[in-house]
Amino acid sequence: MSTNRGKLGTYIAVIILSIIFIYPLWILIIYAFQPAYLTFDKLYPSQIPLAFTLSILVQSFKKVDLIGPLTRSLEVAFMVGLIAIGLGIPAGYGLSKITSKLSNKLVVFLFVINMMPGLVVAIPISIYFLHANLDNTVFGVALAQELVVLPLSVFITLSAFRSLPRDLEHQARVDGASLSSTFFRILIPMIRVPIIVAFLLAWMTSWDEFTYAVIIAPIVPTDSTFPVTLYNYVSRNLPLESATFALVATIPVIILAAVLQKYLKGQYLSGGLVG
Amino acid sequence: MRKGAIKETEQNQEQFLARRNVFKKSMKKNLYYLLFALPVLIYVIGLAIIPAITVVYDSFIGRNGYTLANYMALPSYGLYGALINTMMVSVGALLIQLGIALAIAMVLIRPFKGKKAFSTLVIMPLGISTVVSAFVFSIIFQAVGGYANSALVSIGLRPIDWFNTNSSSLGVVMFSDFWKNTPLVALILYGGLSSLPPTLYEAASVDGAGAFNRFIHITLPNIAPIMSIALLVRGVSEFNIFALPLVIVGYHPLILNTLIFENYSSLQTRNISYAAATLLLAIIMIYSIIVVRLGGARDHVN
Known part of the structure; x- marks a missing residue:
């Protein structure tokens, strides 16, 4: 009796929560694929779609620049991901070799630094970048956003190197392999999955990042990433164009998240928790 | 008795020296491997800690020097x-x-x-x-x-x-x-x-x-x-x-x-x-x- 009631309660909770979590995405879709007289111009728009059109999407692409910001976001995200593994792999390797007491302290230090408000850090950086001619550049935005992803990248690569058998490197060296060939031919291939995860997480964080981007590459539409440009369109009261933009920008992340789900088995989450 | 005590201190000293050597060695090893993490540390210090210090410092600066x-x-x-x-x-x-x-x-x-x-x-x-x-x-x-x-x-x-x-x-x-x-x-x-x-x-x-x-x-x-x-x-x-x-x-x-x-x-x-x-x-x-x-x-x- 009580288990039946418990089951019923579970299902009611599941249904309500499912509706809450799917609803905003549903709204975005019916907003982007219905003619404006059913959505934007209506006092009480319908919750279910009554007509279908692609004209909102087509018009938006003609009216505002959507491709430019998305391209810049792509460039920034790839740069952030590459720098994350470029700096993260050697750091993880080095930290895995020293006493774990010290390396744990350093990782915690990185995560603590990450807790500082983005704006506190971003504003002075934007002034440095102004002097270095890095403001309003893809590279400048990537350099600043890198701060957000570095701790997790180091944590992931560190855990990966720690999980390798201790003798592995030693044996390779005894067999006559040089340090660099041991590193690139043996160690790196063995931790390729954590490296991919670190890259994808950095990529996704950068795709979403707003604070650093809006300070380093502000509302000059030609030089901004997609979140900043979307904010710009929303504040210029262009809801139809914004809806198109939001929808288009969400697609790559959903694809990536699906890829990531294959690799992610929860163990990296505990790294995410720390920061 | 006294001889034993001296021997003990000698032993202690030897142990101490040995331990110090091990410690020195591990410190050297630590320092060497820390070099790999140096870029990340420099990055964070240069682009996070120094900016944050600038912000805190400048918040106390007015037109005529320090001020609240x-x-x-x-x-x-x-x-x-x-x-x-x-x-x-x-x-x-x-x-x-x-x-x-x-x-x-x-x-x-x-x-x-x-x-x-x-x-x-x-x-x-x-x-x-x-x-x-x-x-x-x-x-x-x-x-x-x-x-x-x-x-x-x-x-x-x-x-x-x-x-x-x-x-x-x-x-x-x-x-x-x-x-x-x-x-x-x-x-x-x-x-x-x-x-x-x-x-x-x-x-x-x-x-x-x-x-x-x-x-x-x-x-x-x-x-x-x-x-x-x-x-x-x-x-x-x-x-x-x-x-x-x-x-x-x-x-x-x-x-x-x-x-x-x-x-x-x-x-x-x-x-x-x-x-x-x-x-x-x-x-x-x-x-x-x-x-x-x-x-x-x-x-x-x-």
Whole structure:
């Protein structure tokens, strides 16, 4: 009796929560694929779609620049991901070799630094970048956003190197392999999955990042990433164009998240928790 | 006797020297391998710590040297309102998130049909951009043409002007934040719950403990450390909340971050904005220390 009631309660909770979590995405879709007289111009728009059109999407692409910001976001995200593994792999390797007491302290230090408000850090950086001619550049935005992803990248690569058998490197060296060939031919291939995860997480964080981007590459539409440009369109009261933009920008992340789900088995989450 | 004592000290000394050698060797090894981490450390010091120090330092600089004038001027830029709003949003959003996330985790821990579909649905907001979700919620809660009001009207209730008062505007921000960030908290808590041994519950059931008692006396104490981690991570991000309120409500009502953002770009008010930033930094540091002390999150961090 009580288990039946418990089951019923579970299902009611599941249904309500499912509706809450799917609803905003549903709204975005019916907003982007219905003619404006059913959505934007209506006092009480319908919750279910009554007509279908692609004209909102087509018009938006003609009216505002959507491709430019998305391209810049792509460039920034790839740069952030590459720098994350470029700096993260050697750091993880080095930290895995020293006493774990010290390396744990350093990782915690990185995560603590990450807790500082983005704006506190971003504003002075934007002034440095102004002097270095890095403001309003893809590279400048990537350099600043890198701060957000570095701790997790180091944590992931560190855990990966720690999980390798201790003798592995030693044996390779005894067999006559040089340090660099041991590193690139043996160690790196063995931790390729954590490296991919670190890259994808950095990529996704950068795709979403707003604070650093809006300070380093502000509302000059030609030089901004997609979140900043979307904010710009929303504040210029262009809801139809914004809806198109939001929808288009969400697609790559959903694809990536699906890829990531294959690799992610929860163990990296505990790294995410720390920061 | 004396000879023995001397021998002992000699031995001690030898041991000491040997240990010092080992220590020196390991220090040398540590230093060598630390070089690999040096780029990351330089990066963080140069692009995070030094900028933060600049902000704190400049917040005490006025036209004629050191001053508290920037802080004295803050109230006229709306500091008190911003502080109260930031606290309200942070605490409110945290409580909602923890409550609902716990419910989700408790649901996910049981077997039921459609569990896989449900868990996919629940983690979906993690993949949606903050600015995108802010935009969608601003459409949903629009006073005119909003979907929340159209739902209210369709069940015979009166529409609400959501952005008319401070508290309802903050409510919308809180709700959007709940939507975007609850999945992460739920995943954290689910991780904690699924690591509890099932025998714990079986024993309690045998002893006759009801569902409620089991929750209070077994579940909660056992996931307290992981809850404190969730509180630390989300709490810090809550105080840092920026894009969501900026897109949804703009500068009215103000929160600390929008106050900083509103004033940073002009030279006249830049140090005012730095003073607000320093306050935010201090709040976050105090909050983290409290959570770490109370919840013992530190043991879990390592």
